[in-house]
Amino acid sequence: MRLSPHRRRYAGLLVPWLLVCVAALAACNADATSPEPRGKHAEPEVQTRSLSSNDPRFHATWPHVRDAQRLSKALDRYVKATVDQFAHEYGETDGGTSAPELNIAWRLVADDDEVVGVRLESYLFAGANGETAGRTWWYDRASGRLRANAGLVRSPAALETAVLAAIDDPDIDRSLVSSSLEQGAPDVDFTDDGRLRVRFAQYDVAPGSAGVVAVVLDEAATTALLSPFGERARQAAIDQPPLGDDLPSVPPSPETTAPTDPADPTTPPATDGATGGATDGATGGATGGTDKPRVNCRKVKCVALTFDDGPVTDTNRLLRILRRADAPATFFVLGQQVQTYPETLARVARQGHEIGIHTWDHRQLTTLRPRAIRGELVRAQLLVEQVTGHKPTLFRPPYGASDARVLRIARSLGLAQVLWSVDTLDWKNRAVPPILAKVRGGARPGRIILMHDIHRTSVDAVPKVIKLLRRQGYHLVTVSELLGAPQPGRSYSQR
Ligand SMILES: [Zn+2]
Known part of the structure; x- marks a missing residue:
């Protein structure tokens, strides 16, 4: 399965559900409530936009950052094109337990006075296997411009060298890594402690069973590579600790999770x-x-x-x-x-x-x-x-x-x-x-x-x-x- 809505251009027709999409966007625009901040996990000044449908099955959410219009418009365009292409391709289905599905989820990876970073993760299921791909957008509040991922580093060639040097998994195809980086490396962000991370979509550089391949550079390599904008982005990312990342990535086994027994009166x-x-x-x-x-x-x-x-x-x-x-x-x-x-x-x-x-x-x-x-x-x-x-x-x-x-x-x-x-x-x-x-x-x-x-x-x-x-x-x-x-x-x- 090699479908990649992330990389295809929209070629859909204006069908009724598209009107739903437009209505949805208009609706989301009107929401202007702002929650109170709380500690280090203060809620961001962003609204969630969404498009969803049961038939065909898609659920897409993405942020609207009010004071970052170029970023917000780019995200609107990207998600709409991806959803449109999916709906055009899969149309109406008969539902069931293995209907095609598109899912787009988002995360604010950086948000301070200078830099905003937004990562979207798309998952496409088309009847056999799912395909996951991520993409990160970086926005420079000072200049009001979107910055390509390459703008995080001093030199794309140096990034390629550093990424290749950090790969030790024999399943990863190094020539595919090079060509993916030459095409623009869409998904570059930072780990919680500020190391540069480059992620490759599932199937892009390794067998699908490997999932999304993440290559994390060490502290020294990161520092040597970053441009001045990249340094600011790193600081913003470190200051945006993601809630819930300390949750176990491997869920506890059924044996260790005691089910609630509703028949047992001693169960609290x-x-x-x-x-x-x-x-x-x-x-x-x-x-x-x-x-x-x-x-x-x-x-x-x-x-x-x-x-x-x-x-x-x-x-x-x-x-x-x-x-x-x-x-x-x-x-x-x-x-x-x-x-x-x-x-x-x-x-x-x-x-x-x-x-x-x-x-x-x-x-x-x-x-x-x-x-x-x-x-x-x-x-x-x-x-x-x-x-x-x-x-x-x-x-x-x-x-x-x-x-x-x-x-x-x-x-x-x-x-x-x-x-x-x-x-x-x-x-x-x-x-x-x-x-x-x-x-x-x-x-x-x-x-x-x-x-x-x-x-x-x-x-x-x-x-x-x-x-x-x-x-x-x-x-x-x-x-x-x-x-x-x-x-x-x-x-x-x-x-
Ligand atoms: Zn739902």
């Missing part, structure tokens, strides 16, 4: 709101941290609002809406987004909402090997626990794609699978009225409603959704309150 509650029973008390679900009267979903009509793919900047607006309405919700978050917006996630937890995980970076789990599935779940679980102090016990697989393997691994991690029963299709219909129509038509007691806080129009719809449901006599509860005691390894999607 594993997370807020997950203690089972139709309660709405201090264990979770109560917004604003206040005790509320019990809601017994066996006696009254209950529904659960759920929000996937965050946290993003706009999650803060959603939290204000939920607080004003005194409405609990359940958030299925991506580890990769929590890395960037930890304080927003902490706020979600403080307001008493339930938090489940939606994998690390939105991969279609059914196409992954067991080890990768575990990694996707356990890294997100650990990071949420690190930020909120509570270990999630619920997960929702991206695209709802799951199978017996996924459930087995989920069970070993103490995770119950939560699907949905009302799909608002808010990712497709980026407007309030169609979302309301889906809720109106789909609401029944015990149902789980799917929305996404990465779309501005979805957050816009929430006050009306809450009003509509309450007018029909529904009580809003968290997923764990709705389900009673969700059991690890079991799948839930109420009727």
